[in-house]
Amino acid sequence: MKMIYDHLVVRYGELSLKGKNRRHFETQLFETVKRKMRPFQDLNMAKHFDRIVIELNGQPYEPIVKSLQDIFGIHSISLAVRSENDLEAIQKAALIALNEAMEGKKTFKVTGKRSLKSFPVNSMQLNQEVGGYLLRNTEGFTVDVHNPDVNVKVEVKDTGTYISSKSFEGAGGLPIGVGGKAMLMLSGGIDSPVAGYLTMKRGVRIEGVHFHSPPFTSERAKQKVVDLTQELTRYSGGKIKLHVVPFTKIQQTIKDKIPSSYSMTIMRRVMLRITERLAENNNAMAIANGENLGQVASQTMHSMYAINEVTNMPILRPVITMDKLEIMNISHRIGTYDISIRPYEDCCTIFLPSAPKTKPKREKAIRFEKNIENLEELIEEAVNDVETLILEEGKSTDETFDDLL
Ligand SMILES: Nc1ncnc2c1ncn2[C@@H]1O[C@H](COP(=O)(O)OP(=O)(O)OP(=O)(O)O)[C@@H](O)[C@H]1O
Secondary structure (H helix, E strand, O other), X not given: OOOOOOEEEEEEOHHHHOHHHHHHHHHHHHHHHHHXXXXXXXXXXXXXXXXXXXEOOOOOOHHHHXXXXXXXXXXXXXXXXXXXXXXXXXXXXXXXXXXXXXXOOOEEEEEEEEOOOOOOOOHHXXXXXXXXXXXXXXXXXXXXXXXXXXXXXXXXXXXXXXEEEEEEEEEEOEOOOOOOEEEEEOOOOOHHHHHHHHHHHEOOEEEEEEEEOOOXXXXXXXXXXXHHHHHHHHHOOOEEEEEEEEOHHHHHHHHHHOOHHHHHHHHHHHHHHHHHHHHHHOOOOEEEOOOOOOOOHHHOHHHHHHHHOOOOOOEEOOOOOOOHHHHHHHHHHHOOHHHHOOOOXXXXXXXXXXXXXXXXXXXXXXXXXXXOOOHHHHHHHHHHOOEEEEEEOOOOOHHHHHHHO
8 A cells, every 4th residue: 555645744953952043943944944835735834843744735745845855954854644643543554654665675663752641652662562563564674773774753742643754854054044144256157056055054145246247258158147046046045136247347457457467366356345345235244155275276275365355254165175076066966067067158267367376475466456546436336337136936037048049
């Protein structure tokens, strides 16, 4: 007989550790879950002390679980079936749950929990009664209480008994919205969307900032960043703002006035100043980027030292220590990889000299930067002319992309 799971039990991760903030965190998480579940009709949701229970009302669980797996702050999602508070009914339901979960596996255990104290069978007895029944009615399975392949959880509550044997890993992290806001510098490469995902994983909201240099960079390069932002909305709890900064004039000025070996350093310093300005205008307290310590010019510690100086704001660099392969694995998993590898030129690659300094000096950067007397004005102008788009989960950007083809 095929099991009909009628409930999902959503468990929080680190939330239980957070003391006084717990209630706030739970409320944020519940709001995100409710919003994320909107496309599915007929779900009933209830918030309990340490979990959210979702009643499926006959809908298939797969797409719902998949959607829940995008939500930060969720530790695990279990499939559960509800039975009457009656030992025989519980045993039968547990047998179906076990058979469903044991495919190719050998060992199991039962974890009984009697939350309803008036139920005549206590937790310990539940383990024995249900475990014994399962052994008697199956073949080839053994009990392993320490490291079982499958854990059949049986929880007797006043609303009925919930039996679950199959769990899915959640995204972990903290619920979005509990950690303030950061401006994510989005280039269109592989690293910065991953940095954005990992920033959100710690509960931080993001707004994207992209530097765009038309006509040297095409509309498609911009569309790529729009699409990346759209993909990230899956994890954002709703909307993400994307600020597109017109950068052509500044890049041309840098090309004219700065020795080419320092143009990359100066360009980064200006990007950072503009991003800081946008952060202030949008009540963000940090900047996030996809910087990674490596060999190329923009990624050495010397380079970071020469660039970072222009801001006091915390710079979050979630992928700083990762190998390229680790970053790529994450980007595959979160759905940004295929967008990131579209071949359109980024503003930086077009204007960059073939050999930027790998060890730029701060003093020299400061000195060369003075060649641009109207830098402050240029920054002001770029900030004023920013185009802000709002991307929303579930709303496709395909249409705009198709128009461009
Ligand atoms: N045009 C841009 N607009 C916004 N941010 C940018 C832009 N170019 C670079 N950045 C930021 O600077 C970081 C480092 O850029 P760089 O080109 O050195 O690295 P990368 O390894 O190619 O990163 P990515 O894969 O994200 O492009 C990027 O991750 C991004 O956060």
